[in-house]
Amino acid sequence: MHRSVFLVAGVASALLLASCGDETVTATESASGLSVSIVVTSDSTGIAAIEKSVKGSGATVTNGDTHAGAHVCGFNVSKNGHTYQVDVYGSVPSSTCSDAAKSQFLAEAP
Numbered sequence: 001m002h003r004s005v006f007l008v009a010g011v012a013s014a015l016l017l018a019s020c021g022d023e024t025v026t027a028t029e030s031a032s033g034l035s036v037s038i039v040v041t042s043d044s045t046g047i048a049a050i051e052k053s054v055k056g057s058g059a060t061v062t063n064g065d066t067h068a069g070a071h072v073c074g075f076n077v078s079k080n081g082h083t084y085q086v087d088v089y090g091s092v093p094s095s096t097c098s099d100a101a102k103s104q105f106l107a108e109a110p
Contacts, residue, residue, distance in 0.1 A: 025064075027060070028059060069089040069090035073094045
């Protein structure tokens with residue numbers, strides 16, 4: 001599950017600052033009794049790229065904020081004129097939002 005969490009976090013994977021953009025997508029994954037929802041808010045171009053990246057990862061992707069579970073952590077990052085608000089919910093450690101996870105997210109973001 002740890003690898004899966006980073007896969008989803010690196011791709012998607014959290015939540016809703018109005019200044020980040022006007023579209024939101026949620027990636028959800030469950031394994032070994034653990035569940036994680038990662039909500040990403042950005043502009044439409046950023047969200048389209050995130051959705052494309054998550055396909056095939058094993059995560060379920062839905063439009064909007066459809067998270068389940070308690071808020072674990074979140075971060076805000078920017079790349080190439082896109083700003084992403086990423087929030088993680090569920091039964092995962094707060095280290096899911098580590099500097100390594102932020103770097104992985106940015107490496108895969110447009």
